[in-house]
Amino acid sequence: QKRVRIPSHRGQAWHHVKMKGSFFLEDDSAIVSLQYRLHIPQTTNVYLTIQPINLSQTKEKPSSSMSVDTSLFIVSGNHVKEDDNFVCFTELRDKEKFGWTGELSAGTYYLLPFSTGCRLVKSQKVVSKPMQLVHRMDSGELGLTREFRVALSDIFEVVDLDGNGLLSLEEYNFFEQRTSGEKCDEDAWAICKENFDTKKNELTREGFMELNLMEANDREGDPRDLxxxxxxxxxxxxxxxxxxxxxxxxxxxxxxxxxxxxxxLESGPRMLNAALLRTITSKAEARNLKNHDSVTVYTYRGESRISSVIANKSNQKVTVHVNNEQSKNCKSSRGMCVFAVEVPARTKMVCQHVMPVNEKQEWVYSCVESVLP
Structure with a gap:
């Protein structure tokens, strides 16, 4: 398939905004992230992209996230029925950058980041000796180790969504919600600003380090909370x-x-799932399973991923056996070659996403689905 070049000349005189974010892997292997609200004051040509960020300090060894697939689904924010508000998704590709270009009408949209789960997976690495986070200095006071400061600096980069080198209360709260499930209110933020280095009402990188050091001091050096x-x-x-x-x-x-x-968005995952189902079923080839006219498999073939949806039109649940063993150089978002999917009555469900293990080599997708008795 030919590679679509994302137009680079477009950005020159166009109005540009950018925002950072991050995918996080949950314990159940679900992938979560923030969503984004885009407001366009009048109908205009738009060009949008998403790509992973390389946080690595060394050029020779890019961070592992550079191989993770990213894409954006754009849905209309005008609260119509959730299944019908899908607008488009980033199908153009240039290396690790995915983009979409076209005209958008005036209004509010939600940008829903998506990653298949083929590349961002539970780490199998066993760490025999954990890094030290804090150490006692000659003065007897606690300090952060150099390695911990580098990691905190990376976190700061990720949490500084607007990239201005400072953390606003809102940005800091996204971090708090992710790590403790709580939010910092205006009063606590005022105390934060009195005690830690701030600039223009926002927390500096050094202030963020001080805050983590204070947490270590509160626990007398016990790193468990850190x-x-x-x-x-x-x-x-x-x-x-x-x-x-x-x-x-x-x-x-x-x-x-x-x-x-x-x-x-509370409804973010639901909206994303509806948009995913919609793109796969609208752009896919459909076929009914042998001896089961009420069970249809939709297969979408993109340049860098193949996605399938199983639709069960019958009045009882079905269990579909899925076998990818004949595929070559492929990795499934399910994490295994052979698995079963239970599809409730009158429901559509994403079955799997498949990507090449090695992008430079040929990959062959071969999947056999059958209904289990």
Whole structure:
């Protein structure tokens, strides 16, 4: 398939906004992230992209997140029925960047980041000796180790969504919600600003370090709470970010300045699932399973991923056996070659996403689905 070049000349005189974010892997292997609200004041040509961020300090060894697939689903924010508000998704590709270009009408949209789960997976690495987070200095006071400071600096990069080098209360709260499930209110933020380094009402990188040092001091050097924070942010005990993938979204508009905000939508996962089902079924080849006219498999073939949906039109649940053993150089989002999917009555369900293990080599997708008796 020919590679579609995302137009690079477009960005020159266009209005540009960008925002960062991150995919996080949950304990049940679900992938979560913030969503984004895009407001376009008048109908205009739009060009938007998403790509992973390389946090690595060394050029020779890019961070593992650079191989993670990223895409954006754009849905209309005008509260019509949730299944019908899908607008488009990023199908153009240039290396690790995925994009979409076209015209969008004036209005509000939600950008829903998506990753298949083929590349962002539970880390199998066993860390025999955890890194030290804090140490006693000659003065007897606690200090953060160099390795921990580097990791905290990476977290700061990920949480600084607008990329201005400072953390606003809103940005800090996305971090708090991710790590502790709580939010910092205005009063607590005021105390934060009195005690830690701030600039223009926002927390500096150094202030963020001080805050983590204070937490270590509160626990008298016991690192357990610090590790809870690090693991929630996708780090293992060797302080490698293995279960998160930071990304950046860029939006270019020809005629107007777009407004982009990060949000935490309760309905985000549901909207994303509806959009996924919609794109796969509308762009896919459909076939009924042998001896089961009421069970249909839809297979969408994109340039870098293949996705399938199983639709069960019957009045009872069916269990579908899925076998990818004849595939070559392929990895399924299910994490195994052979599995079964239970599809409730009158329901459509994503069966799997498949990507090449090695992008430089040929990959052959061969999947056999059958209904279990």
């Amino acid at each position: 590790w809870i924070t690090m693991e929630a942010m996708g780090f293992n005990r060797a302080l490698e970010m293995v279960e998160a993938c930071p990304f950046v979204i860029d939006v270019y508009c020809e005629d107007v300045k777009p407004i982009l905000q990060a949000v935490n």
